Amino acid sequence: MLPCGCLSPRGRGDKSLDQSAALNRFLAQVERRAFGMARMASGSPDDALDIVQDTMFNFARLYANRPEGEWNVLFYKILHSRITDWYRRTAVRRRFHDWFGKPRDDEADEEDPMARVADSTSPDPAEGVMRQEFTGALQAALRKLPLRQQQAFVLRAWEGFDTAQTALAMGCSEGSVKTHYSRAVHALQIKLEEFQS
Amino acid sequence: MNEKLSEKEARFLEKARQGFLASEEHLDAGTLSRLRDARVRAVEVADARGRGFFRIPNWTRDGGFATAAAAVVVFTIWVDTPRQELPVKNADDIEIVLNVDSVDNIDIYEDLDFYEWLAGTGNGSSS
Numbered sequence: 570m571l572p573c574g575c576l577s578p579r580g581r582g583d584k585s586l587d588q589s590a591a592l593n594r595f596l597a598q599v600e601r602r603a604f605g606m607a608r609m610a611s612g613s614p615d616d617a618l619d620i621v622q623d624t625m626f627n628f629a630r631l632y633a634n635r636p637e638g639e640w641n642v643l644f645y646k647i648l649h650s651r652i653t654d655w656y657r658r659t660a661v662r663r664r665f666h667d668w669f670g671k672p673r674d675d676e677a678d679e680e681d682p683m684a685r686v687a688d689s690t691s692p693d694p695a696e697g698v699m700r701q702e703f704t705g706a707l708q709a710a711l712r713k714l715p716l717r718q719q720q721a722f723v724l725r726a727w728e729g730f731d732t733a734q735t736a737l738a739m740g741c742s743e744g745s746v747k748t749h750y751s752r753a754v755h756a757l758q759i760k761l762e763e764f765q766s
Numbered sequence: 767m768n769e770k771l772s773e774k775e776a777r778f779l780e781k782a783r784q785g786f787l788a789s790e791e792h793l794d795a796g797t798l799s800r801l802r803d804a805r806v807r808a809v810e811v812a813d814a815r816g817r818g819f820f821r822i823p824n825w826t827r828d829g830g831f832a833t834a835a836a837a838v839v840v841f842t843i844w845v846d847t848p849r850q851e852l853p854v855k856n857a858d859d860i861e862i863v864l865n866v867d868s869v870d871n872i873d874i875y876e877d878l879d880f881y882e883w884l885a886g887t888g889n890g891s892s893s
Contacts, residue, residue: 601790
């Protein structure tokens with residue numbers, strides 16, 4: 570034992586390994602959901618992968634040394650910041666294309682390919698089909714909402730964040746989160762009325 | 767009415783959550799592979815940062831800043847303190863102050879026995 574309480578090289582190596590394993594576990598746990606959120610916001614699997622990759626890099630670079638309890642909110646904070654950046658860039662590109670009359674790259678990507686995949690999580694095929702249809706309709710309806718409403722809804726309904734965590738991840742006040750979330754739920758309920766039996 | 771609405775809302779949210787969770791399970795192998803690659807690279811980035819030979823721990827950096835700031839404050843106070851002009855600046859000045867070369871001073875020391883005797887006899891006093 571070192572008198573100064575410093576970690577021995579072996580101890581430091583163990584700590585580093587533990588941290589790498591914990592980081593790997595955490596990223597493995599959130600990567601699918603992050604990809605789903607990014608794809609829903611962008612409508613493009615390739616762009617979604619870029620967004621998630623960028624998020625993972627920045628998270629590892631900036632926040633890997635922070636306590637593990639803070640990781641979840643910090644990760645989604647970066648993810649939604651990247652999605653917002655993507656939105657801004659895309660809006661500029663779309664405006665540019667609209668001015669010059671060029672066709673958009675994503676016009677053919679309106680339908681979510683995941684909506685066509687059979688749902689294997691339900692033992693009842695009819696229920697599986699219903700859920701699959703509902704999910705496809707929900708994702709399509711979400712995509713038409715303003716970005717902030719989309720983000721508030723997915724963070725609360727999908728990730729299960731409370732208002733304070735959502736506010737931290739979105740970088741806005743809790744009051745704004747409540748407003749965005751309430752509007753999103755209201756709009757989605759109206760759009761998905763047929764599924765609410 | 768409100769209770770009914772919130773119950774309906776809760777059911778809707780649960781349904782949405784189930785739908786989202788189910789969609790996570792249906793990713794193709796190519797996407798999963800790319801996600802895994804990105805994850806491995808991100809972990810490597812974190813490892814490289816953690817193992818860096820010249821990496822300065824945060825507490826050392828903070829402590830360094832605090833020490834440097836304190837040093838600047840101390841130096842500033844030290845420089846700004848008004849200096850008192852000392853009458854003696856070097857060895858020559860000491861001699862002048864002590865006036866060791868002065869002839870009068872030497873006379874006083876030579877006549878010390880006389881002054882002592884004078885004080886003893888009382889002739890030097892005014893009474």
